[in-house]
Amino acid sequence: MPPVTIPPRSGTAFRLAAGEVLIVIDPQGMQVADLIAFNADDIGEALSSGRTLDYQETIRLTTGARLWSNRSRVMLEIVEDSIGLHDFLLTPCSRETFAICYDDHDPHPGCFGNLCAALAPYGVAPDSIGNAFNCFMNVPVDGETGRLKVLPPISKAGDHIAFRAAMDLVIGLTACSARDSNGGSFKPIDYRIEQATDAERQAMIMACLAHG
Amino acid sequence: MPPVTIPPRSGTAFRLAAGEVLIVIDPQGMQVADLIAFNADDIGEALSSGRTLDYQETIRLTTGARLWSNRSRVMLEIVEDSIGLHDFLLTPCSRETFAICYDDHDPHPGCFGNLCAALAPYGVAPDSIGNAFNCFMNVPVDGETGRLKVLPPISKAGDHIAFRAAMDLVIGLTACSARDSNGGSFKPIDYRIEQATDAERQAMIMACLAHG
Numbered sequence: 001m002p003p004v005t006i007p008p009r010s011g012t013a014f015r016l017a018a019g020e021v022l023i024v025i026d027p028q029g030m031q032v033a034d035l036i037a038f039n040a041d042d043i044g045e046a047l048s049s050g051r052t053l054d055y056q057e058t059i060r061l062t063t064g065a066r067l068w069s070n071r072s073r074v075m076l077e078i079v080e081d082s083i084g085l086h087d088f089l090l091t092p093c094s095r096e097t098f099a100i101c102y103d104d105h106d107p108h109p110g111c112f113g114n115l116c117a118a119l120a121p122y123g124v125a126p127d128s129i130g131n132a133f134n135c136f137m138n139v140p141v142d143g144e145t146g147r148l149k150v151l152p153p154i155s156k157a158g159d160h161i162a163f164r165a166a167m168d169l170v171i172g173l174t175a176c177s178a179r180d181s182n183g184g185s186f187k188p189i190d191y192r193i194e195q196a197t198d199a200e201r202q203a204m205i206m207a208c209l210a211h212g
Numbered sequence: 213m214p215p216v217t218i219p220p221r222s223g224t225a226f227r228l229a230a231g232e233v234l235i236v237i238d239p240q241g242m243q244v245a246d247l248i249a250f251n252a253d254d255i256g257e258a259l260s261s262g263r264t265l266d267y268q269e270t271i272r273l274t275t276g277a278r279l280w281s282n283r284s285r286v287m288l289e290i291v292e293d294s295i296g297l298h299d300f301l302l303t304p305c306s307r308e309t310f311a312i313c314y315d316d317h318d319p320h321p322g323c324f325g326n327l328c329a330a331l332a333p334y335g336v337a338p339d340s341i342g343n344a345f346n347c348f349m350n351v352p353v354d355g356e357t358g359r360l361k362v363l364p365p366i367s368k369a370g371d372h373i374a375f376r377a378a379m380d381l382v383i384g385l386t387a388c389s390a391r392d393s394n395g396g397s398f399k400p401i402d403y404r405i406e407q408a409t410d411a412e413r414q415a416m417i418m419a420c421l422a423h424g
Contacts (some may be wrong), residue, residue, distance in 0.1 A: 050261070050303030050343035053360065057313055059301070060358025070339055072308030089271070089301070091262030096284030100267055127282055130342060131262035143355035146272025148265065 001192055006033070008186040011114030011174035012121060014158045015040055016165045019196025019203070021079060024173065029157040031187040032176035034092045034107065034111045034132040036119075037067070037075050040168040043124050045069045047076075049131035050089045059141065061088055062104030067133060067163070075169060080162035083155050087137035089148070091130060093178035102179065111174040122170045129172070135161050137181055164196075213404055218245070220343040220398040221239070223326030223386035225334060227252055228377045231408030231415070233291060236347045236401065241369040246304045246323045246344040248331075249279070249287050251253045252380040255336050257281045259288075261343035271353065273300055278363065279345060279375070287381060292374035295367050299349035303342060303417075306389035314391065322382035323386040335381045340385070347373050349393055364395030 003025060006012055011034075016022050039045035051068040053059055061067070063083040067076040092115055098107035109117075116126045124158050136153040173191040176182055215237060219223055223246075228234050228292055236245050251257035263280040265271055273279070274296040279288040321329075330339045373405040385403040388394055393420035 039310065044339040048342065050301065054302045054309065057360055058358045059353060059360060069275060070303075070342060072306060072312065089262065090266045091260060091282075094284060116358070124421065125256070127256040127258070130260065130282060141271060141353055141358075143353050146244070146270045148269055148271060148354075150266075187384050 003190040003192045006173065006189045006191070008175050008188055008203040009108060011111060011118045011172060013115070013118035013170060013172045016169045016171050016193060017196065017199040018165050018167050020196040021164045021196070022171060023160055023162045023190060023194065024191050024195060025158065025160040026136050026153070026155040027157060027190045028187045029155050029159065030153045030183055030185060031155070031189060032137040032153060032181045033135040033174060033189040034115070034174045035135055036115065036129060036132045036172045037122055038094050038122070038170045039069065040170050043122065043128070043170065045071050045073070046130070047133065051137050052088060059089060060084070061086060064102070069196050072167040076163040076165055078161060079164045080160070083136065083159045084135070085138055085154055086161065087134040087139040088131065089139060090132070090134060090137070093176065093181070096099065096177065104189070108177050112178045115172040116175065119170070119172050124170070124172070134181070150180040153181070172181040215402040215404045218387040218401045220387050220400055220401070221320060221389040222329045223323060223383045223384060224329070225330035225382060228381045228405065229408065230377050230379050233374050233376045233408070234383060234403060235372055235374045235406065236403050237370065237372040238348050238365070238367040239369060239402045240399045241302050241367050241371065242365045242395055242397060243367070243401060244349045244365060244393045245347040245401040246327070246386045247347055248327065248341060248344045248384045250334070250336060250382045251281065251287070255334065255340070255382065257283050257285070257344065258340060258342070264300060265288040271301060271375040272296070273298060273345070276387065286378040288375040290373060290375045292372070295348065295371045295373070297348070297350055297366055298373065299346040300343065301351060302344070302349070304344050304386065305388065305393070309390065320343055320381040320389050322389045325390065326386050329385040331382070331384050333353050336382070346393070362392040365393070372388060400424060
């Protein structure tokens with residue numbers, strides 16, 4: 001399929017079948033895309049930052065890393081990554097983020113509000129939208145003090161990260177709405193999906209069952 | 213109230229009213245206690261690591277830090293901390309943790325299984341038990357590479373951390389079941405609750421509403 005554009009400060013949701021590859025592209029550079037995932041057959045199973053960080057033993061996830069669910073099953077595998085710097089510590093920005101962190105008086109609904117709206121047709125409740133895999137987001141952590149910062153992404157135009165689905169998924173994806181995470185330049189995000197062959201699809205499902 | 217002992221590799225759940233202070237004590241040293249919290253009046257509102265790390269701008273939470281919910285409201289404030297080294301990145305250990313990380317063939321249900329059992333009477337579903345505030349857990353992060361390790365706690369006998377509730381809560385609390393997190397010495401955890409005066413309780417509720 002050709003790339004789909006997510007306009008600035010908006011979000012979308014779609015199905016991604018086991019074996020398919022989702023490619024998230026930063027078309028202009030220095031933009032963030034929040035990604036969350038749910039088992040399409042049971043949306044109680046969701047992407048889990050805590051399970052993933054524990055099993056992968058790192059907060060810097062890149063090619064080869066697997067992203068795990070709250071039920072300790074593999075949901076996605078990173079199969080390509082042109083940049084290697086993403087965040088999996090933080091939640092999507094929200095109306096409250098802008099009020100608390102930016103003192104905005106008429107705050108934007110943020111990635112959280114956009115994800116709530118996009119995922120509602122799939123039966124995902126707002127309370128189920130937790131920590132996201134924030135593609136291209138630059139959140140350095142000081143190992144000594146623990147302090148973290150939200151800095152502009154280092155991604156250039158065309159940088160991308162690709163995830164292969166290990167099970168049938170519902171994906172939520174945004175073009176981020178927060179000033180700090182993209183240096184104040186709200187930009188679009190592109191994505192495209194590469195179809196899987198029947199053999200690839202079957203292999204992913206078998207691999208997922210073996211981990212389950 | 214006198215301290216209550218949580219036996220090794222077990223967990224419990226209880227109510228903590230707004231204004232009350234929960235003191236979690238490591239009675240022998242080098243043990244971890246996983247803590248999770250839910251709004252007692254609506255268990256869809258839960259402790260959120262991502263919201264907390266974002267608003268507090270650190271992964272090392274200690275005295276003065278507030279722990280936030282998935283709805284961006286303050287649930288707990290750390291009011292005393294004799295050690296200053298805890299984890300808020302990881303999920304409670306589980307049957308799957310022991311199978312995946314330790315290759316155990318007859319795995320223990322872990323803190324996750326213990327929390328599921330303890331919280332079931334309060335209507336908390338297993339899928340709602342996510343990243344925990346892991347008292348005394350020693351998880352250094354390398355700021356350069358992102359690699360994390362699970363090392364034995366540095367807590368000595370009697371070290372403690374105290375949390376004041378900002379709303380009426382249901383708390384889940386464990387004496388951790390994972391070898392790596394306590395250096396292979398499974399030990400108990402003690403806790404006690406200090407009652408709040410009517411004025412303290414009212415002040416916490418008003419402060420919570422102001423943040424909401």
